[in-house]
Amino acid sequence: MKFAVVAGGWHWPAHFYREIAAQTIQADLFVVAHRNPELPIVREEKREILLTATGKLADLDRELYREYPSISELQSLGWQYQEAPNLCGDWCFFNQWLETHDYKAYDAILNCHDDTFIRSRELLEVAAAWWEDCDLSWLLLGNGRWPDAPQAYVRGSFEFWRREMLNLVGGRIDLGTVNLTREGKTDSPAAFEALIDWNNTGVPIRQFLNDRNLSNRVAYLSETYRISKWAIEAERGFLHFMNGAPWSVEAGLKALS
Numbered sequence: 429m430k431f432a433v434v435a436g437g438w439h440w441p442a443h444f445y446r447e448i449a450a451q452t453i454q455a456d457l458f459v460v461a462h463r464n465p466e467l468p469i470v471r472e473e474k475r476e477i478l479l480t481a482t483g484k485l486a487d488l489d490r491e492l493y494r495e496y497p498s499i500s501e502l503q504s505l506g507w508q509y510q511e512a513p514n515l516c517g518d519w520c521f522f523n524q525w526l527e528t529h530d531y532k533a534y535d536a537i538l539n540c541h542d543d544t545f546i547r548s549r550e551l552l553e554v555a556a557a558w559w560e561d562c563d564l565s566w567l568l569l570g571n572g573r574w575p576d577a578p579q580a581y582v583r584g585s586f587e588f589w590r591r592e593m594l595n596l597v598g599g600r601i602d603l604g605t606v607n608l609t610r611e612g613k614t615d616s617p618a619a620f621e622a623l624i625d626w627n628n629t630g631v632p633i634r635q636f637l638n639d640r641n642l643s644n645r646v647a648y649l650s651e652t653y654r655i656s657k658w659a660i661e662a663e664r665g666f667l668h669f670m671n672g673a674p675w676s677v678e679a680g681l682k683a684l685s
Contacts, residue, residue, distance in 0.1 A: 429453075429535040429556045435507075436521035437461035438616075439543040439665045440470050442495040447546035449505040452553050457507045458529070459542070460521040462514040463614040464499075471496055473616055477666065484681065485668035488660065492545050492667065514610045517541075517626045518584035519601045519633075526601075531594045535559075536569075540586040543662035551658040555588050558647065566647040567593035567637075571656050573648040575676050580643035583654075584630045586661055596640075602632040620664060620671045655680030 433448055437459040449457060463470070478490050502509055512524040522539040531537060536555065548554070555569060569588040574581050608625040617623060637643050650656035653676035654663070660680075663669040670677045 429559065430533070431455035431552050431555075432531075432534045432537045433457050433552075434522055434525045434537055434539045435459045436517065436539075436541045437465065437509075438463060438517075438541070439474075439493075439662070440465040440496050441492040441542060442497045442501070443492045444542050444544055444546060445497055445502055445505055445507060447549060449507070450549050452550050453556060455538075455552055456534070457505070458525055459502060459507050459509055460524050461509065461511045462517075462521070462610075464511070465496060465502070466498055467614055469614055474665065481666070481668050483668055485660075485666075485670075485677075488545055489662075489667050492543075492662075514613060516603060516606050516609065516629065517623065518629045519603060520629070522589075523601055523603070526594075526599055531589075531599060532591060535591055537589045537591075537594070538587070539589060540659075541661070543665045543667075544586060545660040545662070545667055546658070547656075547660060548658045554649070554658055558649075559590075565645060566590065567596070567642060567645040569647045569649065571648070571659050571661055572650040572653045572676075572680065574653045575673065578634065580634045580637035580646050582630060582633065582646060583661070584627075586659065596642075597633070597636065602636070603629040604632045616665055620669075623664070650680065652676055652680030652683060655684065657684065 433455050474493055478493060481489060499509055558569060567590050568582055570582045571586040606625060606629060649658060653673045654661040660667055663672055
């Protein structure tokens with residue numbers, strides 16, 4: 429399989445970019461930046477939280493954000509860097525990439541946020557094997573499933589998209605009606621609810637899949653929200669933030685222990 433990785437560049441942990449670049453299966457690497465990684469605020473807004481946070485996930489946060497890459501380091505790792513307006517998060521990054529690149533050159537594309545702790549350099553290898561060995565002919569492969577999620581649920585922050593799926597949606601993801609834009613802003617809002625409007629971007633694709641009886645072609649690396657053997661997703665930039673589903677995150681950590 430030929431892979432691409434399209435990362436949404438906002439939090440800029442060097443750990444993420446280095447671990448993706450070190451995968452056992454080579455991929456073309458792209459990062460769509462909604463703010464420059466060399467801005468001082470990127471480091472400053474995390475410093476106080478990282479100093480006081482406690483717990484296993486907080487320790488992983490400190491590992492995740494131990495260093496921040498420059499644009500030149502990203503490029504030396506093989507990442508192709510582009511900046512785009514901060515109109516929306518989640519799949520907005522991916523749409524901005526799709527506007528200027530040919531997705532048909534790839535069998536599958538991993539689109540994800542950069543506030544993700546990559547636990548294994550075999551992540552892409554596992555995704556390739558999933559396609560080849562699994563009975564389910566997946567269109568979308570997510571990291572973890574929300575407990576009691578509706579059919580065809582995907583979080584919008586970590587999904588492998590097969591070329592066939594992108595063909596079905598015409599090479600662009602319908603984000604629905606999003607009223608919130610943060611164009612020109614470079615800070616991360618402190619309030620958890622500040623970006624909640626962006627959570628609605630996953631509704632149209634879920635409806636699309638259900639209307640076409642394709643919900644059984646959405647697969648997951650884990651039955652635990654945000655957590656699998658291969659990656660742990662953050663919430664609003666931090667692994668130890670658990671506003672969304674604390675019960676699921678705790679179950680996932682217990683399973684991984």
